[in-house]
Amino acid sequence: MNLSSKAENGALVVTVNETRIDAAVAIQFKDKMREETEDASNRVVLNLAQVDFIDSSGLGAIVAAMKQLGSDRRLDLAGLNENVERVFRLTRMDTVFKIHSSLGEALAG
Template structure:
């Protein structure tokens, strides 16, 4: 399993336990996200602080994971490391997700965007 999950302040926090979400990892990641988030709180926060590299396949898998949640739930991203942040910005996917620099920020009621 590439993911672990806890519930904090009414949100489900899913932590990625891998350094790379790349082509070799993308399908497993997508399937693991599906089983981790089958039911649960409306808000899911994906903690990416262990991930130092993501490619086009990994980015696609995160988009797929958000779609799997459906319109009633949402996926926020936290802890983006420099290379992951760069890939989101260059593809403009930073405008699709709420991004938080740390998990702590993502859980801070004063910083949460709707």
């Protein structure tokens, strides 16, 4: 599970350099997110632009990553393709996360 992170505009941007977050990698994703966000101050933006598929295990791992951040820091999402967005919409998780159409929009706001 390849993640990379970079501080931008006061946020920590974590980019998923993989095409899938699925049951095969859900636990790794959660662990890597913990490592990448250890020093994050208040806001983390998860850039999913390269991801073209997530299943419910991948969704659960993203929820777990948000919970790991605790209530003082928040996790926003950016760059969801239509398949990934559908999973958030059907499970109503689009009401739990703030979802930005692009990384640019996430950092502008």
